[in-house]
Amino acid sequence: MxxxxxxxxxxxxxxxxxxxxxxxxxxxxxxxxxxxxxxxxxxxxxxxxxxxxxxxxxxxxxxxxxxxxxxxxxxxxxxxxxxxxxxxxxxxxxxxxxxxxxxLGRSQIAEPLVPYVGVERGRDPLPSWPVADAAAQIGRLLEDGPATRVRCLVEGTAGSGRVAFAQAVAARFGMPLIVVGRDASGLEMWVLAERQAFLDRCAIGWVAPGFTPPHHLLPFPLQFGFIDERDAVEPQPYVVDIRVAVPPPTADERAALWRTALPGWPADDVDRLAQRHRLTLADISYVSRQRPASPSIAARLLRERSRGRLHALAQRVDCPFSMDDLVVSPPVRDALEDLAFEAAHRVTFWERDVARRMFPQGRALVALLSGAPGTGKTMAAQVIAAALDIDLYRIDLSAIVSKWVGETAQNIERLLADAATLDIVLLFDEADALFAKRSTEVRDANDKFANMDASHLLTAIENYPGIVLLTTNLRGNIDQAFVRRMRFIIDFAKPDLAQRTELWRRCVSGLAGAGAAERLAADLPRLAESVEATGAEIKYAVLAAVFRAQREGAALTMAHLVHGLNRELSKEGRALAGREARRLTGELT
Incomplete structure (x- = not known):
C-alpha cells in the first residue's frame, strides 16, 4: 500500500x-x-x-x-x-x-463548506468488516496510473458504520477522511470539497454521492459514497466504482461493543441484549451515552429510538400483557411459546453461514393468528412483542391500500424497507384484506393489477428479515402462496366453559377488585355456562357493568354484569331474552 x-x-x-x-x-x-x-x-x-x-x-x-x-x-x-x-x-x-x-501553513475548510463537512476520527473496525479486501482492491486499481480515480460505494443502513468502515479503509493508505453532508450540493460545493481533499491529502466521503462533475475536473483519487442497498448511483467520468456491503455486527461483536460501552454489567444481561436485538453501531452508541442503569432501561431506550420512523403507515400498540395473562387452550399456548422462543433466538441463528446458505430467502418469521373476533389474536401479538422487549406496530391498511395502480405495492415496499432497519414486530390486523387469494380468472384490469400487488407483497414478505404477525377472522380467504411461507399458523377457538369462567373471574377482579370477584364467585360460573361469549365480549361487558354500578353508587352485582353482557350481545343481534336475563340475575329460580 x-x-x-x-x-x-x-x-x-x-x-x-x-x-x-x-x-x-x-x-x-x-x-x-x-x-x-x-x-x-x-x-x-x-x-x-x-x-x-x-x-x-x-x-x-x-x-x-x-x-x-x-x-x-x-x-x-x-x-x-x-x-x-x-x-x-x-x-x-x-x-x-x-x-x-x-x-501560509494554516489549512482551513472553505467557509461555504463548513456547515456540511466534518473530519471524522478513526475507530477500530469490526472484525467482520471486509476492510483488508476493499483496500487491496482499491490499491490494485490505483496502481494502473496516476489518472485513475476509485470510488468505493459503501452499502449499509443508517447507523451501520459505513463512515467508520471508510475511515478504516482510508487509514490503510495513510489518510484521514473528510465527510461531506447530504445538503452540500452543486458544482461549487463539489469543487471546494474536492479541492480540500487535494490540499490536505484526505480521502473524501459523500453522504449523497449522486453529483456528476464536468469531464474536465478530475476528483481526488480515493472517494467514498455512502448508500443504501437499494440506491442506484450514476457513474462519474474517469472514475471506477466498486461496491462494498458493510455487514451488521454479529452477536459476538454486539456483545463486545456492549461490554465496552457499559462495563460492569452482568455477562448474562449483556448476552441477552446482544442475542435478541438486531442493533447497529449507532443504536449501541446512542444507548451507551444515556448510561442506562439496567437492561430493561436499555431496552426501553432502544424502543424509543425506533419510534416515529414508520411515519403514517403504522401505529405503535402498547404491550402491557405477559403470557400468563392469556386464557387459551394448552395447544394454543404451546404454539405461542414456540413462536416466542424462535423470535427470541432467531437473530443469532440466522447469523450462521450454514443457515443463511440453506435459506437465501424466506428468513422472515411470519405467523398467522386466525379465529373469530375477540378470541385473543391481537392480545397474543402484544404478548409476543412484550416477551421480546420490542415494540409492536399495527399496519394501517387504509394508508397502505390505494386505488391507484401500483401504489399499494410501493407503499408495502417502502413500509417493509423502513421496518427492516428497526427492531420491531409488524402486525397486519385483518390481513385477509391484503393477503386475499389472487384471482384465477382475470376478467379486467382491476383483477390484473390486484394480482400484481399481491405478487409484490409476496416477494417483499419473502425478503423481509424481521417478524410479521397476521390476524384474520377468515383463514380460508388467505392466498395459499402466503400460507406456505408462514412459519406458524395458530387457530384461536372460542373459549370453552372453564376458560369463560376464568375470563369472568379475571375481568371482574381486575376492573372491580378482588373483593367483588370473591363476592360473585358462586354466580360467575352460571353466567359462563349460560352464554357463549368471547374474551373481548366478557371484558367489555364487565367494563359496562362497572360504570353502571358506579353510576348507581352501588356495589357490583350480577344484575350489572347481565346488563353489560346484554349490551355486548345486542351488537350481534343476540340479546338475552327477558326471562333468561332474570334467571341469570337470580330473580327466577
Missing part, C-alpha cells in the same frame, strides 16, 4: 498551487505586501488602479511564457476569484482566502 499511498499523496492540484505560490500567487494577496498595488498600476492602462486585473495578470503570465485562459485550472478549482469592479471594466482577481491560508 505504501507505493499506492505515495501516488495518491502527489495530487496535481497541490502542484498547481505550489508552482504559483513561489512566483505569482503570493503577489495576489494584498495584505501580504502593501506596496504591490502600485506595481500593478504601472502595468495597467489606467494609472493608479488599486487591484490586479485580468489584463495585468495576462501580461505578467505572457512575460513568463504562460497563458491564462478564463477556464484555466486556477479558476476551475477556485484558486483565484474574479470580482467585477465596474460595468464595462476589467474584472479584478484575488486569491481565494483558503488558498492563501494554506500557503
Amino acid at each position: 505504501i507505493a499506492t499511498a505515495a501516488a495518491i499523496a502527489a495530487p496535481p492540484l497541490a502542484d498547481v498551487v505550489v508552482r504559483w505560490a513561489h512566483e505569482r500567487i503570493l503577489a495576489l494577496a494584498d495584505d501580504l505586501d502593501a506596496r504591490l498595488p502600485a506595481r500593478w498600476a504601472d502595468l495597467e492602462w489606467r494609472r493608479g488602479w488599486p487591484r490586479l486585473t485580468l489584463e495585468v495578470a495576462a501580461r505578467v503570465l505572457e512575460a513568463t511564457g504562460e497563458g491564462w485562459a478564463p477556464d484555466c485550472a486556477s479558476f476551475r478549482w477556485l484558486l483565484l476569484r474574479r470580482h467585477e469592479i465596474e460595468p464595462g471594466l476589467s474584472c479584478a482577481v484575488s486569491l481565494d482566502p483558503c488558498i492563501r491560508e494554506w500557503l
Whole structure:
C-alpha cells in the first residue's frame, strides 16, 4: 500500500498551487505586501488602479511564457476569484482566502463548506468488516496510473458504520477522511470539497454521492459514497466504482461493543441484549451515552429510538400483557411459546453461514393468528412483542391500500424497507384484506393489477428479515402462496366453559377488585355456562357493568354484569331474552 499511498499523496492540484505560490500567487494577496498595488498600476492602462486585473495578470503570465485562459485550472478549482469592479471594466482577481491560508501553513475548510463537512476520527473496525479486501482492491486499481480515480460505494443502513468502515479503509493508505453532508450540493460545493481533499491529502466521503462533475475536473483519487442497498448511483467520468456491503455486527461483536460501552454489567444481561436485538453501531452508541442503569432501561431506550420512523403507515400498540395473562387452550399456548422462543433466538441463528446458505430467502418469521373476533389474536401479538422487549406496530391498511395502480405495492415496499432497519414486530390486523387469494380468472384490469400487488407483497414478505404477525377472522380467504411461507399458523377457538369462567373471574377482579370477584364467585360460573361469549365480549361487558354500578353508587352485582353482557350481545343481534336475563340475575329460580 505504501507505493499506492505515495501516488495518491502527489495530487496535481497541490502542484498547481505550489508552482504559483513561489512566483505569482503570493503577489495576489494584498495584505501580504502593501506596496504591490502600485506595481500593478504601472502595468495597467489606467494609472493608479488599486487591484490586479485580468489584463495585468495576462501580461505578467505572457512575460513568463504562460497563458491564462478564463477556464484555466486556477479558476476551475477556485484558486483565484474574479470580482467585477465596474460595468464595462476589467474584472479584478484575488486569491481565494483558503488558498492563501494554506500557503501560509494554516489549512482551513472553505467557509461555504463548513456547515456540511466534518473530519471524522478513526475507530477500530469490526472484525467482520471486509476492510483488508476493499483496500487491496482499491490499491490494485490505483496502481494502473496516476489518472485513475476509485470510488468505493459503501452499502449499509443508517447507523451501520459505513463512515467508520471508510475511515478504516482510508487509514490503510495513510489518510484521514473528510465527510461531506447530504445538503452540500452543486458544482461549487463539489469543487471546494474536492479541492480540500487535494490540499490536505484526505480521502473524501459523500453522504449523497449522486453529483456528476464536468469531464474536465478530475476528483481526488480515493472517494467514498455512502448508500443504501437499494440506491442506484450514476457513474462519474474517469472514475471506477466498486461496491462494498458493510455487514451488521454479529452477536459476538454486539456483545463486545456492549461490554465496552457499559462495563460492569452482568455477562448474562449483556448476552441477552446482544442475542435478541438486531442493533447497529449507532443504536449501541446512542444507548451507551444515556448510561442506562439496567437492561430493561436499555431496552426501553432502544424502543424509543425506533419510534416515529414508520411515519403514517403504522401505529405503535402498547404491550402491557405477559403470557400468563392469556386464557387459551394448552395447544394454543404451546404454539405461542414456540413462536416466542424462535423470535427470541432467531437473530443469532440466522447469523450462521450454514443457515443463511440453506435459506437465501424466506428468513422472515411470519405467523398467522386466525379465529373469530375477540378470541385473543391481537392480545397474543402484544404478548409476543412484550416477551421480546420490542415494540409492536399495527399496519394501517387504509394508508397502505390505494386505488391507484401500483401504489399499494410501493407503499408495502417502502413500509417493509423502513421496518427492516428497526427492531420491531409488524402486525397486519385483518390481513385477509391484503393477503386475499389472487384471482384465477382475470376478467379486467382491476383483477390484473390486484394480482400484481399481491405478487409484490409476496416477494417483499419473502425478503423481509424481521417478524410479521397476521390476524384474520377468515383463514380460508388467505392466498395459499402466503400460507406456505408462514412459519406458524395458530387457530384461536372460542373459549370453552372453564376458560369463560376464568375470563369472568379475571375481568371482574381486575376492573372491580378482588373483593367483588370473591363476592360473585358462586354466580360467575352460571353466567359462563349460560352464554357463549368471547374474551373481548366478557371484558367489555364487565367494563359496562362497572360504570353502571358506579353510576348507581352501588356495589357490583350480577344484575350489572347481565346488563353489560346484554349490551355486548345486542351488537350481534343476540340479546338475552327477558326471562333468561332474570334467571341469570337470580330473580327466577
